[in-house]
Amino acid sequence: MERLISVCLWLILALHLVLRVAGNAEGDALNALKNNLTDPNNLLQDWDPTDTNPCQWYNITCNSENSVTRIDPGNANLSGKLVPDLGMLSNLQYLELYSNNISGEIPEEIGNLTNLVSLDLYLNVLTGHIPATLGNLRKLRFLRLNNNSLTGQIPMALTTIDTLDVSNNQLEGDIPVNGSFSLFQPISFRNNRLNYPPFAPPPPPMPSTASTSSGNSAVGAIVGVVAVSVVLFSAPAIIFA
Numbered sequence: 001m002e003r004l005i006s007v008c009l010w011l012i013l014a015l016h017l018v019l020r021v022a023g024n025a026e027g028d029a030l031n032a033l034k035n036n037l038t039d040p041n042n043l044l045q046d047w048d049p050t051d052t053n054p055c056q057w058y059n060i061t062c063n064s065e066n067s068v069t070r071i072d073p074g075n076a077n078l079s080g081k082l083v084p085d086l087g088m089l090s091n092l093q094y095l096e097l098y099s100n101n102i103s104g105e106i107p108e109e110i111g112n113l114t115n116l117v118s119l120d121l122y123l124n125v126l127t128g129h130i131p132a133t134l135g136n137l138r139k140l141r142f143l144r145l146n147n148n149s150l151t152g153q154i155p156m157a158l159t160t161i162d163t164l165d166v167s168n169n170q171l172e173g174d175i176p177v178n179g180s181f182s183l184f185q186p187i188s189f190r191n192n193r194l195n196y197p198p199f200a201p202p203p204p205p206m207p208s209t210a211s212t213s214s215g216n217s218a219v220g221a222i223v224g225v226v227a228v229s230v231v232l233f234s235a236p237a238i239i240f241a
């Protein structure tokens with residue numbers, strides 16, 4: 001009997017340890033990030049890996065299952081690098097580390113965050129490519145990577161996004177044209193070394209017969225179309241100049 005009780009106690013202890021370790025895997029990932037960052041204002045001092053979970057940590061938000069959904073220390077004067085461990089935060093929706101001094105590359109493991117809605121890394125000093133793995137993120141809608149030193153091409157696979165800003169980097173190659181790329185304005189891309197796509201012809205304007213006399217209506221419509229086309233086609237050239 002005594003032996004049975006001690007076996008039970010041992011099992012309970014073992015289970016507790018297993019749950020604790022599993023429960024804090026996300027804390028460990030955030031702690032790896034913290035260890036790779038310099039934090040002059042000590043904002044991340046309560047990111048303590050011995051806590052049962054990271055849900056009370058500075059600028060961390062969890063869902064009701066104590067799984068991390070937001071990382072929010074933007075504008076926090078952090079330097080250092082992002083870590084591949086971030087790819088483990090399977091419920092992460094918002095990764096907001098903008099306006100810091102973060103260097104190095106965007107880990108391709110970010111492409112494992114299938115619930116990610118927003119990736120805001122603008123105003124840092126990131127280098128390297130925009131990982132093509134971001135194209136796997138079907139829920140990603142906000143991608144703001146402007147004002148970094150990113151190089152290489154814009155991945156064609158980024159088609160679900162509806163707010164994009166990659167301006168002020170050193171990106172090159174063609175701006176993709178399919179998916180939501182057709183909706184983005186040149187301001188999202190300016191200050192790179194990108195090739196702008198040929199612009200889709202504007203929808204044919206309705207010939208206005210009211211303004212011209214009956215005999216000249218066809219000529220008037222053609223002149224009107226040409227004039228409108230000149231304005232529409234030259235506008236992008238002015239913007240890009």
Ligand SMILES: *[C@@H]1O[C@H](CO)[C@@H](O)[C@H](O)[C@H]1NC(C)=O
Pocket residue numbers: 032033035036083084085
């Ligand atoms: C940076 O993060 C990695 C995990 O990605 C970890 O192995 C390493 O120890 C961290 N660096 C420091 C200085 O803690």
Ligand SMILES: *[C@@H]1O[C@H](CO)[C@@H](O)[C@H](O)[C@H]1NC(C)=O
Pocket residue numbers: 058059072073
């Ligand atoms: C981050 O924490 C600071 C201090 O508590 C707070 O002022 C700020 O609103 C937080 N940011 C977000 C996005 O939660």
Ligand SMILES: *[C@@H]1O[C@H](CO)[C@@H](O)[C@H](O)[C@H]1NC(C)=O
Pocket residue numbers: 040041077
């Ligand atoms: C950020 O850090 C720099 C240098 O470490 C310091 O000069 C500046 O005052 C800091 N800014 C804030 C908002 O803490």
Ligand SMILES: *[C@@H]1O[C@H](CO)[C@@H](O)[C@H](O)[C@H]1NC(C)=O
Pocket residue numbers: 077079080101103
């Ligand atoms: C930015 O980070 C670099 C190291 O990567 C450091 O030398 C520099 O002082 C940091 N600047 C600020 C303003 O924190």
Ligand SMILES: *[C@@H]1O[C@H](CO)[C@@H](O)[C@H](O)[C@H]1NC(C)=O
Pocket residue numbers: 087108109111112133
């Ligand atoms: C996360 O992404 C990396 C690189 O994109 C991949 O090699 C790895 O298998 C992924 N891990 C998981 C757990 O999906």
Ligand SMILES: *[C@@H]1O[C@H](CO)[C@@H](O)[C@H](O)[C@H]1NC(C)=O
Pocket residue numbers: 123147168191
């Ligand atoms: C982003 O970079 C551009 C070009 O260097 C600069 O004019 C702009 O002020 C920067 N944006 C911010 C918010 O610093």
Ligand SMILES: *[C@@H]1O[C@H](CO)[C@@H](O)[C@H](O)[C@H]1NC(C)=O
Pocket residue numbers: 156157159176178179
């Ligand atoms: C977008 O276009 C590129 C090349 O033109 C192609 O490889 C890619 O599959 C297209 N993506 C979608 C979603 O149509």
